[in-house]
Amino acid sequence: MVDVGKWPLFTLLGAQEVSRIRQACVFGTSANEAIYITQDDEVFVFGLNCSNCLGTGDSQSTMVPKKLDFLRGKKVVSLSYGSGPHVLLATEGGELFAWGHNGYSQLGNGTTNQGVSPILVSNNLQNKKITQVACGSHHSLALTHDGEVFAWGYNNCGQVGSGATANQPTPRRVTNCLQGKVVMGIACGQTSSMAVLDNGEVFGWGYNGNGQLGVGNNGNQLIPCRLAALQGLCVLQIASGYAHSLALTDEGLLYAWGANTYGQLGTGNKSNQLSPVHIMAEKERGEGEWPAVGSKRTRENTEEAWHRETDRIVEIAACHSTHTSACKTQSGQVYMWGQCRGQSIVLPHLTHFSCTDDVFACFATPSVMWRLLSMEHDDFLTVAQSLRKEFDSPETADLKFSLDGKYIHVHKAVLKIRCEHFRSMFQSHWTEDMKEVIEIDQFSYPVYRSFLEFLYTDNVDLPPEDAIGLLDLATSYCENRLKRLCQHIIKRGITVENAFSLLSAAVRYDAEDLEEFCFKFCVNHLTEVTQTAAFWQIDGNMLKEFICRASRCGAFKN
Structure with missing residues (x-):
């Protein structure tokens, strides 16, 4: 289970509030803003509020979460943020909302006025259902249910894909080479844009000074350009860092290209790459090319993990505001490389983490989230979570305590396992063992309830x-x-x-x-x-x- 407490901002919240969180995102130039969605689909924000990026209707900072009533009950399916910062949010119903910095019309409402509250982005998007959003530093992308890409905002390097460099004030469909094609994924670097098609082809446009478009040169591209070097490969996922890009194929192979000042490509050196390079398993490298970080034991662990031929990569991670890369393998191993707490790690380094999100919480600068984090990875509950859930549950309980006219529902077996007092009580020679309701008069209801809850949760x-x-x-x-x-x-x-x-x-x-x-x-x-x-x-x-x-x-x- 991902722990949002690994991001310092969330340590400001109480345990009860944290337990209500279903989705969350930490963003901003210094990871000083956060948005989260509760189990009841209520949207809360808190933090520094740079450029009104909290959407609260004012420019005030707040360490106490504020509710965005405008978004109440709207299930969030995609969220992204820029460097201004500005925020894009897509709902289950296909609506697109935006707020925050708008100096380059990155909110898509045709103006350059700051968006102090969420606005519905509708220009040129009527009858379009938005399924995914992506933000560069000051430009925006949206992907529709039909596989169309719309772009707007800052366009000094062609990142909007319009064929020119004038800023785009409202959403404009990206056509040219994407005309008639179905896009299934989008990503943004600081001033570049990427798209992956349903047939596994990858296109890039915008700034290319570091080779982040992967087209074999470092010239900017004003319209989408196909990555010919990936011909014959079927790409499932793309991810963009500040000025580098990653791609994951259907065979679990990882490719990287672009800026490499911090080793964020994972090639073993710091040279930029103008075309995609296969990030090889460590067993394919020479002995002298091991990472500089870590002990011999770490190297042995890394080699052993990469040696598993069936341990394919299943997820890649990067974020346009960092120079950090991460991936996760089928067996659950998480690797990181690039700028990690100020160090340059030039080869994938095995971590102790169980998810790529933790890499960005603990090692990225700033320690933002690379995606909208979901607390609902699956329906599996640990033993501890199951016990917590069943405390005071009338449906499964086989015993009740009565105090001050109120009942507390418990499970005799749990009490016997967790407490010596109850283990002794529920012996055949104790009268309590035969009762379905036990009266308690020497302690108050709140005290006794807290005691029983402690036996289920370890918390008071x-x-x-x-x-x-x-x-x-x-x-x-x-x-x-x-x-x-x-x-x-x-x-x-x-x-x-x-x-x-x-x-x-x-x-x-x-x-x-x-x-x-x-x-x-x-x-x-x-x-x-x-x-x-x-x-x-x-x-x-x-x-x-x-x-x-x-x-x-x-x-x-x-």
Whole structure:
């Protein structure tokens, strides 16, 4: 499962909000903006908001996610972003929305006014169903359901494919060599455009100073030009980096061309390539051509992985704002090369990652996402995810706990596996073993529910005041890990107002580390703490003990 928490922006969100995310994308010149779509198809944005790229209707930054009501309920099928940045978003219904930087008409609405809110791009796209979008630095591509490509925006190098270099203010169909052909995939470099046809042919147009079009020279192309060097190969996927390109064939072979300053082609050197080059398996290379990074052990691992003849490549990854490349093999091995955390890696380097997205989260500069990330790779749930899903589920539960007039549905087998207290309880000589409903009166509903949920999830989500009650339960049930978690929650949530109550609880439940922590906090904030209601409501003996102990620490010295 992909973890969005690997992108720093998403660490600003709470666990509950992160769990609602179905799709996400981190973008921007410094990876400072993010958009995500929830399970309910609500669209949220947050971040720096450069060039109004969040689409919130204003130019304000926000670290608190804001909802884009205009897009509510519209399932997103494709999303891309430029360097301005500007954003393109295609919905399941085939609608195309755009917002953000518009200095070159890259939003396609015929103006150069900034798009502070999502606008529906309709010029020349009436009755067209958009299935895929791609952005260059300041130009835009859209692919229709019928396999037509439309382009607009900045066109100084011919990246719109119109045959001229004038900027294109509204979507214009890319024709010439693509006339009558069915395109199935599009990609953009900074100032170049690529398309792959349903027959596996590849076309490129726009800037070609580094050979990123793969046509054998470095002259710009104002109309689509076929990559003759790929003749006889059937390409399934294309990907464009800042100024380099990758292609994946139906046989699982990888080809690369274009800029190679950082080794992003994976050829073993830093020379640009004007035509596609097969990125060979390591076993085909000479001994002296191994990557400079990594130990001998890393090289052995890489060689062993590439030696598997059936381990074909199934996915390639690149992004127009980075010089990084990645791929994934059939067996799940992920490789990266190019600019990785400032280093130049000139050959595919085996990583410990399970998906190409992690390469861009951890090694790319900026650490953007190379695609709209989906949390729904498949319907498979791990054991942990299955347990979490079934907590308090009446459909599958075989036991209920009753507290304060409310039920908590659980599974006896899970409780026996996870907790010694329940393992003992559900013995034949305990009356509870025969019951379908067990009454609990010594703990509150929120505390007991949190305890049972902890057994299913390993997590506790309680305010510090309720964590005191859970600490009591953990002590009673000899759940030491839960006890430590409760102490952590209390330490993290201590305030002047609750400090003395928490200290009392720590003493009552014999939590020595917590007691020491709360005591020091009370002494450090003695004047404020002694003015709280909790301080004066405390038991007389406890108060005397605290004063004596504080005195020994020098709290009352003049």
